[in-house]
Amino acid sequence: MIAEIGHYALILALALAIVQGIVPLIGAQRNDAAWMALARPAVAAQFFFISTAFACLMYAFVVSDFSVSNVANNSHSTKPLLYKFAGVWGNHEGSLVLWVWILAFYGGLVALFGGNLPPALRARVLSIQGLIGVGFLAFILMTSNPFLRLDPAPFDGNDLNPLLQDPGLAFHPPLLYFGYVGFSMAFAFAVAGLIEGRIDATWARWVRPWTLLAWSSLTLGVALGSWWAYYELGWGGFWFWDPVENASFMPWLAGTALLHSAIVCEKRGALKSWTVLLAIIAFSLSLLGTFLVRSGVLTSVHAFATDPARGVFILGFLVLVVGGSLTLYGVRAPNLRSGGLFAPISREGGLLLNNLLLSTACVTVLLGTLYPVFLDVLGGSKVSVGPPYFEMTFIPLALPLLIVTGIGPLLAWKRADLAGALYRLKFAALGALAVIIVVVAVHSFADVMAALGLGAAAWLFLGVVTEIAERLKLFRLSLRDSLARAIGLPRQAWGMSLAHAGVAVLVTGIVATSTWRTEGIQNMRPGDTVALAGYEFTLNEVNFVEGPNYVAQRAEFAVTTDGRAVTLLYPERRRYQVTGQDTTEAGIHTTLLADLYTVIGEPDGSGGYATRIYHNPLVPWIWLGILIMVTGGAVSLTDRRHRVGAPRRARKPAPGARPQEG
């Protein structure tokens, strides 16, 4: 009964989405206030029905209603409660319901906070959101109904893929989807703006907070996925350039570019058509991400639901949405009036360079991800493109990007003095040089790439500090006055500085762990000791323990350094009984400087175990850096000028007359 209510709610939501997608759009075209006004109640009702469907599905999972096929396939009565919740989106059908629920949620936010948006723009934005909803709801109902019944119902379910039964991955999809779907806001605003033929500073001011919100969630979502891969897959790595990872990384790169070009668009009225294009591309890549993960066009370690029939549907939808919006762009964008001329050396120029580098990086990732598909289509051999390609193409783009990011915030709008900016960065340059020299001196020239990477990170970090110090007139005013300036500084400026500092910390972590990881793979018997990176790892014992729905072989490692006890680590190898799958749970000891990482493998049959031990320097900096970046995004979002729904078109000062701000 509950499942049928959910199913029915989805059908009603589809009907409402069709209305929401058509009526306000026509109303906006004919300037009919009543037709436009239909958008808000339609959005509210749609949100209600999709929430109902989502709640019904969640109920079915929590009470383990195995007469629902989706529950039977992806749950089990002994599964811990957290994963009964997470199981809702741990599968293809349920994750799509989550997708449309988030879409409806964002639509609801526009309806709720969009009171002072021009009515025609609001109607068009909500209509486009509605049309996207139509596509996804139809996809769910036609190819991926989560409420299908089973008759007879099985006694118990097949359980969730054990790799997904993990706290990190429980929250990974919702965050990722908040990011993906968040870009639908920028997209809807872009398409609405193109239909209206007007992209102005107000438009950009509307797009920025949504993009920032989407970007922050996506950053956190990608990081959570990477963190999960790090401790769950048991190979000590945090990024594998796997197609599914790339699928979430490409919208991130495009979204980061959009975030920056929208600033130019808002402050200076320049780069309009480019910003619109980026908004379309960021969302298109989010859809492509869905397509790549769901269709089976690429194989990957974690493309967990693949079905070509769904692929055909998504591809058709993709062609309609992306092809349609890009065609609209092609027709309308040439007529966009652009203001704000600027010299190549200027804040705008710096942001444009940032955009060029980010988009190029995005294209190289796209090429690497799709190349195997295309080679196959062209009748070539089957290949897989691995980390060496991505490292070779990505690093040469990332290095200049870091350097530009250090300089950019010190450049003035319109026309800047590069020599002056570089002079102000003299301490950053000295610091970076010192880091490079020290690294080369300690580790020899073999690690020169790492030295450059760390140098660039130091440059960026010190550049951020320099910029903030200048704004606060630190050491030039009394500490008290500086503090007053710090409080008075716009939150956007703090947000930018935090985000950039986070990037520096993140890069430091990535470079250090990729270059100086040490690992030992060996066979150990209880009592054996292995020395690695200044630590001694002793395998004390291996026991069998029972979890709620698995049995595990759990090892105890005693870690010592110089005879001093550091910690005890308990890596596990779990066997989930329902699916018969094994998972590894690494035993990790984190300090601020490194992770000690242990994995217990198969017994060799004669009392020994295959073990892997890693010393991963500065890995915690990766997660710390990302947290700082996201904090920056959140701080910037609280800036009153980002206050969702306060465009104040009337009080807008002339472009360029605004005070300098981030």
Add this chain to the structure above:
Amino acid sequence: MSENGAESPPAPPTRTRRFKFLIPALVFLGLATGLGLGLSKDPGVVPSALIDKPVPEFALEPVRGTERGLASEDLRAGAASLVNVFASWCGPCRAEHPLLMKLAEDGTVALFGINYKDRPGDARTWLDQLGDPFERIGADLNGRVGIDWGVYGVPETFLIDATGRIRYKHVGVLTARDLEETILPLLESLRP
């Protein structure tokens, strides 16, 4: 940046200027066509050009420290066999290794190895630590034989029938499911 067409002061849009804005749509069209065609291909099954062809002619030295190398004749010895291409530097190989050990224990099928582009010492250590499931192993030090076999990544597993023809190729980690659902039934059907 003033040469950037989009940013110049409003000039009457010429035809070439207009066309520039359609480039993204055209690029996407190409992309979508490729993806559409790609959908009809299953990436899991790699249609080896060698399917149903005799195994390539080769003779490989044994891995240092083991006794028996691998040559084409060994694969025509009158019984079906599996040839597993592996390397000690390959993480996924380690993941499938226990399955190979079990297969060897059960004795269902003759298991041969091609040690692909590996350092002899490393291969030896690998076998010592994880066990050696193979009846014979050929050391393909420079990957020359791998090219003949169409190997593009390790691990790969080939199913060879009794007359030495390649009947099936599996790319990537072999799982218990692949074995039960595909390889063992295929082996069964090849039995006289």
